[in-house]
Amino acid sequence: MRMTPPEPDMSKLRHVLAQLRGVRKTYDGETLVVKDLDLDIFDGEFLTLLGPSGSGKTTTLMMLAGFETPTAGQIMLAGRDLARVPPHRRDIGVVFQNYALFPHMTVAENIAFPLSVRGVPRSDIAVRVARALDTVRLSGFGERRPAQLSGGQQQRVALARALVFEPKLVLMDEPLGALDKQLREEMQLEIRRLHERLGITIVYVTHDQAEALTMSDRIAVFHRGVIQQIDTPAAVYEQPRNAFVASFIGESNRLAGVVEAIDGAHCRVRLDDGTPILARPIDVGTGDATSVLLRPERITLADPSDPDGSSARNRLAAEIREVIYLGDHTRLRVSLAGRHDCAIKLPAGRRNPVPLPGMRVEAVFEAADCLAFRPE
Amino acid sequence: MIQAATVETTEIPALKRLLRRSQRRQQVTAIALVAPLLVFLLLTYIGPIGALLSRGILDPEVPSVLPRTTAALATWDGRELPPEVAFAALVADMREARSAGTLAAAATRLNYDINGFRSLMFSTARRLPAEIDSARDTLIGIDPKWGERETWAAIRRASGPVGDFYLLAALDLRRDADGNIVAAPEDQAIFIDVIARTFLISGVVTALCLVLGYPVAYVLATLPARSAGLLMIFVLLPFWTSLLVRTAAWVVVLQREGIVNSLLLGIGIIEQPLEMIFNRFAVYVAMTHILLPFMILPLYSVMKGIPAVHLRAAASLGAPPFTVFRRVYLPQTLPGIGAGCLLVFIQALGYYITPALVGGAEDQMISYLIAFYASRTINWGMAAALSILLLAATLVLCAVYGRLVGFGRVRPG
């Protein structure tokens, strides 16, 4: 897992491989599952479509693959309008959630399938299947049946099958959803490695935000059929454009209040219990009700007897209610500004003061880390 | 078992004993649960069917009616006429059988073998004088047929208690006077042709059911549950009407002045009514209609288990629709095809009423002849022998299927 999100390599992303313009989709003629979608997919990037179920991300993927037809709008791939191109002529590899391996074929036959339907000569097929098996580290498994493989192995076969015919674009629909946590993390890295090594373009659908952060060059956050934000993982996490993005990605404490004044980069918010704090206004104006989001790891504890002079710093009285030791960090549940379920994450090693339940402390956080949004 | 692995080796014999004891208890319970059905089947199915089929190889009439004669003929070499003692035995047997009223059984049985034997027996029995010197001269005097080797050979062939007469006859074979197996005269040979036809009709009906049922099963398996339920009612509808009613309905539909002909004549497509009834066409139509559910249901259950995502996956991998069907869908439905074909074919083999009602004389299947012998001429031996043949053919077929496809993969209904 990368500790720090890499800066997007803009030179790599310049060339647009696929384009969605004004795409809409409705199944019942009443509600739009996808509303006016505009999306550019850059050549060679790893783009993740992230969102809760029903947000339109899978529908978008299926429209790209050709299994769903857009109700309106246009989808282009490498300069070609896909409207009249059936799925089997799109040259798009798809990896499905439950792998969709053909149970009546061996592993090698599964992988050979896209090659044989394209009329690749038999001898070439053997070579490429062997290479693909090697790529996913399954050499020697070719003669087995899918049912004889573990979940992770099946997933690797599905990957090999979707990659062996060198498609321009590979779509993955929650491919790791059926795996247990450890295997899932292993496979995340493996897919990421394959992506870097083969230089392919991947559009990846998931509802798991950690997975999205781990793997993506860019993340498109879907909600109610609309892309809320499309950005690098760091930008999505650090600079969410609205309350949904902020709350969907990562963990946040929410403090409700009213914006009393805006002063340049900061604003003053009076929380519901009357406590005033300084925050960063995102999409609010003076007098608006607001929901202030504050990440647990951005809060530190201070001894109430140890005053600190920084004017931008918010200091609020808090009472520790619960302490959970998690090894790499300690998690606290505290009462803060009239709320009793605020979370604080303390990194390992800092034990001043040592938190104990019932202890009265001061929670300290920067105004820049308090994001004031219009409530959802 | 997991516990056993962690136990010291010295305890294992005791452990095995415990295991055996608990397993034995399970076995006893299982047997107790199955036993009532087993007894039921034994009494109502296996027993009667076994008793019926056994009549195809039993040949009890002649030895029971003519015991002395069959005993006397046991040592006969068959090259000359039998000795006087056999003639005398026959005279004694005939007298006794006539007064007991049992002569008909033996006479009927012998008449199957040689035409006219029945009259020979009755006229001889009627004309036997009270006092006789030479049984041989008396019998030959009554009818010269008693002086023919073939007459006595027929009695010996029927001496039972088991015999191959009916089974051979079911294969259009018979034994000549010397006991060699020879083909039946051409104008009496019928069964091989009819059995071949039975298999042909069953095969064609199976193929038709597959061709018609496969798309329906596919639609059923892919439709949303509610519409599928509705369509399923139509598929199952034939199950809820009696076979006879359905077959009779086809008569109404297909006959010369029936619905189809009236319609076609009415809109001017044809000028003469088509002949659609009392021929092979009608048999195919009616049997296919009746047996179609037996094809659709196993196909449906197998297709239901094939994830739709397989088809999408295949398409995304570059396979055009027909290739998707041929290489991905069809192979996965093979167990259903196997089960459906087996169900339909085996049922079709036994069809009798439908061909009898809508078919022509040349379309009767083997069951018609079984019914003919069982209920019209009351020749149980022949009916049983033909049943044995049909059963054997069916079992062979099942065995072939088992070898080719494997029963483990069959998922009926």
Next chain:
Amino acid sequence: MNGRKTILAGIAAGALVTVAVAGPAAARDLTVVSWGGAYQDAQREVYFKPFVEATKIKLLEESWDGGVGVLRAKIQGGNNNWDVVQVESEELVLGCEEGLYEKIDWEKVGGKDKLMDDAVHECGVGTIVYNFILSYDADRIKDGPKSWADFWNVQKWPGKRALRKGPKTNLEIALMADGVPPAEVYKTLATEAGIERAFRKLDELKPHLIWWEKGSQPPQLLAAGEVAMTSAYNGRIAAANQNDKKNFRIVWQNSLYTVDYWVIMKGTPNKAQAEQFIHFASLPENQAKLPAKIPYGVTAKAATAMIDPKILPELPTAPENIATALYINEPFWVENLDRLNQRFNAWVAR
């Protein structure tokens, strides 16, 4: 004989009969078995109901489709529940020979001299005379066939033909169509060459033939236009004309006739009632009522004079009708039926 139901009704009735048979057999009512359909309906009016009224003897009706094996199975099975059965001449001859029937005590049933000669047998009392005739629908064919030879003429009268399934009657019909005079038919059939000739003649018509098994089928086949001509029981054709307002014609030329008999099943506990019933059903004044319901000839000599002269020409026993008719030779069939059945089945299946 005739009075056969459709296959459908027949099978349904079969199921009912089976149920009835399964019931207790002891101390049962007098059971009279006939051939079902319109014929048994007529018998019910003319014989069964008046008999019950006159004697107060309970009478149970059943119907069957013939076959001596059925009777043999009943006697040999030891659970016979039939008393009086109307049998065809074949079953009469075979069953009598085998001892399936009681010998007739003619004093008890009215006397031999009251009946025509063909109706008297040691085991049976003849009750009706009926014919296999050629029939066609005059509404469809104006200038109809006149003989069995015309039956074979598919050029002049196109369309299917129907015959009764089985060799009996068809071999005779084939020979007469081939020009053999009635008196020579059985002499010809007694030889292999004669049988061969009959089958060859049937071969000519085979592509046009369908087969009926129940007496109710020929009028249905004619009514549906399924066949142009058929062999049929005369009574069935007349009943269809009368009840369904059909215009079927009967060709009496070279028709075949036979007699059906009442027999008493061997060992019946109801022998006295059985004889009483047969006596009742043989009285000329009772028999004379039958032809009005269904046009079969009856066997009591005195009955003919009591029959309405308007319907007499439709009866098999009318002098002009019986003149060219052929009496079906039962001994020939008893002798040869097994072999000819097998040969016929083989021929028909080919």
